[in-house]
Amino acid sequence: MTDVSLNSPEYDATFGDYWALLKPRVMTLVVFTAFVGLLAAPSTLHPVEAFAALLFIAIGGGASGALNMWWESDLDAMMKRTMKRPIPSGRVTRDAAVSLGVALAGFSVVMLGLATNWMAALWLAFTIFFYVVIYTMWLKRRTPQNIVIGGAAGAFPPLIGWVAATGAVSIEAVLMFALIFLWTPPHFWALALFTRMDYDNAKVPMLTVTHGRPSTRKHILIYTIILSAFAIGAAFTGLGGIVYLITAIICTVIFMRDAIRISRRNEDIAEADGYAVEKSFFKFSLLYLALLFTAILVGSLIGPLEIFGGWL
Amino acid sequence: MSFVKQSQMHARRQSRNTAVALCLVGLMILTVALSLVKLRSAGPTEGFDHVVRPALEDQGS
Numbered sequence: 001m002t003d004v005s006l007n008s009p010e011y012d013a014t015f016g017d018y019w020a021l022l023k024p025r026v027m028t029l030v031v032f033t034a035f036v037g038l039l040a041a042p043s044t045l046h047p048v049e050a051f052a053a054l055l056f057i058a059i060g061g062g063a064s065g066a067l068n069m070w071w072e073s074d075l076d077a078m079m080k081r082t083m084k085r086p087i088p089s090g091r092v093t094r095d096a097a098v099s100l101g102v103a104l105a106g107f108s109v110v111m112l113g114l115a116t117n118w119m120a121a122l123w124l125a126f127t128i129f130f131y132v133v134i135y136t137m138w139l140k141r142r143t144p145q146n147i148v149i150g151g152a153a154g155a156f157p158p159l160i161g162w163v164a165a166t167g168a169v170s171i172e173a174v175l176m177f178a179l180i181f182l183w184t185p186p187h188f189w190a191l192a193l194f195t196r197m198d199y200d201n202a203k204v205p206m207l208t209v210t211h212g213r214p215s216t217r218k219h220i221l222i223y224t225i226i227l228s229a230f231a232i233g234a235a236f237t238g239l240g241g242i243v244y245l246i247t248a249i250i251c252t253v254i255f256m257r258d259a260i261r262i263s264r265r266n267e268d269i270a271e272a273d274g275y276a277v278e279k280s281f282f283k284f285s286l287l288y289l290a291l292l293f294t295a296i297l298v299g300s301l302i303g304p305l306e307i308f309g310g311w312l
Numbered sequence: 313m314s315f316v317k318q319s320q321m322h323a324r325r326q327s328r329n330t331a332v333a334l335c336l337v338g339l340m341i342l343t344v345a346l347s348l349v350k351l352r353s354a355g356p357t358e359g360f361d362h363v364v365r366p367a368l369e370d371q372g373s
Contacts, residue, residue: 012324015331048349052342115346 017091018100021069022062030061030157036293037161037176040239040300045116045165052115053164057157060108060124064131064153066101070094071136075202101132112164120164127156141203144210151184158293172238175230179292182227186220186259187285193217193262194275194282217263220281224259228252231292241299248295251288258284 034057038050045053069076069087077088086092105128113121131153140146158176163169192208193216199206208216231252235245258281270278 012321012328014324015328018328046349046353048342048345052346055342 011091013086013092013096017086018096020086021066021092021097021100022059022104023065023068024062026065026154027058027061029154031058032290033176033180033293034058034157034161034164036297036300037158037173038165039161040158040172040176040296041162041165042238043166049115050165053112053120053161056108056112056115057124057160057164059104060112060128061157063101063104063108064128066097066104067128067132068136070097070101071132073097075141075204078202079199112160116164117167119167119169120160123156123160123163123169127153127160130156141205144205144207146205147185147188147207148181151181151188154184155180170238172234175234175237175239176293176296178230179227179234180289182223182230183285183289186223186227187282187289189216189220190262190278190282190285193270194278213267217265221259221263224256228256234296239296239299241295241302243302244292244295244299247291251291254284255281255288 031054034054038045038053069085072082073085073087073094076082076085082088087094087097105125109121109125109128112124131150135146135150135153139149143149155177158180159169159173162173162176189207192206193213199209207219211219231248232245234240235248258277261277262281265277
């Protein structure tokens with residue numbers, strides 16, 4: 001089938017086309033981190049309420065994705081990575097995408113409020129607003145710190161999960177937010193170092209282009225140092241425990257080691273070994289976040305162990 | 313429009329409509345389950361005004 005036939009009025013979008021608008025891969029991360037936030041919280045929800053909370057948080061995340069694709073359809077059409085998305089490929093119209101996004105956003109916020117509490121619904125509404133308006137519409141094309149701002153939007157789900165269970169924000173919820181917020185820039189900038197992204201064509205100011213690659217390497221190290229402090233510091237809060245502490249120390253040492261190696265390399269060395277360290281750092285960053293959150297989850301399931309007088 | 317194209321279009325529509333129907337049924341089941349959970353956790357209430365009735369609490373104990 002050609003693009004002409006896709007764009008013709010005869011083409012009816014399938015359910016899969018609309019599903020793709022919701023960025024299902026991003027939704028997986030949203031569900032997992034929100035699930036950890038929900039289970040790590042000191043209060044418990046009935047399983048049906050917990051399931052509903054996760055579902056509506058995921059739908060809210062999906063709505064943000066649809067609105068992001070609606071606004072960025074011009075940009076998506078210019079980049080190889082995104083040109084096959086439903087709108088630039090002509091499978092879904094912009095009007096359909098914005099209608100779906102707005103409808104699902106409103107639906108998810110109201111339903112989360114009814115299923116759990118209105119504070120959680122408020123945080124979900126703010127997350128959608130932050131991602132769509134502050135990040136996508138306003139700052140993404142204006143600042144090279146766009147990844148940092150986008151990272152904040154992706155960091156809210158565990159906080160929403162926590163608030164859904166407890167009704168309030170606490171230091172633990174903020175720490176889970178901080179872990180994802182601080183993890184996103186080094187993760188994404190490492191990817192930007194070894195892939196030739198065509199953000200230039202789309203006029204999106206990426207740090208690698210606006211400040212250069214040596215500066216990006218320093219930024220990776222700075223964010224990793226701050227992230228390490230938060231990752232290990234979280235062990236001494238309600239999120240922590242011996243499982244989390246051991247996991248955080250081991251993973252952070254490996255992560256820091258690679259960040260230091262990245263900061264000491266230049267483009268000649270990196271090109272000579274095919275960006276081996278940058279690729280290794282990027283792959284491990286995925287594992288790093290997954291392991292930290294799994295450790296929080298395991299710690300909350302097994303409960304505190306009586307070590308160091310019950311401190312951990 | 314040829315019959316083949318029409319048939320493909322109908323097949324796509326049917327599959328989309330079936331998926332939407334399944335989502336709606338799932339949502340309906342979830343809404344009923346949530347309502348039951350909320351009602352049970354609310355304790356003794358009277359359905360028409362959702363106000364706690366001490367008299368009912370006494371009967372229950």
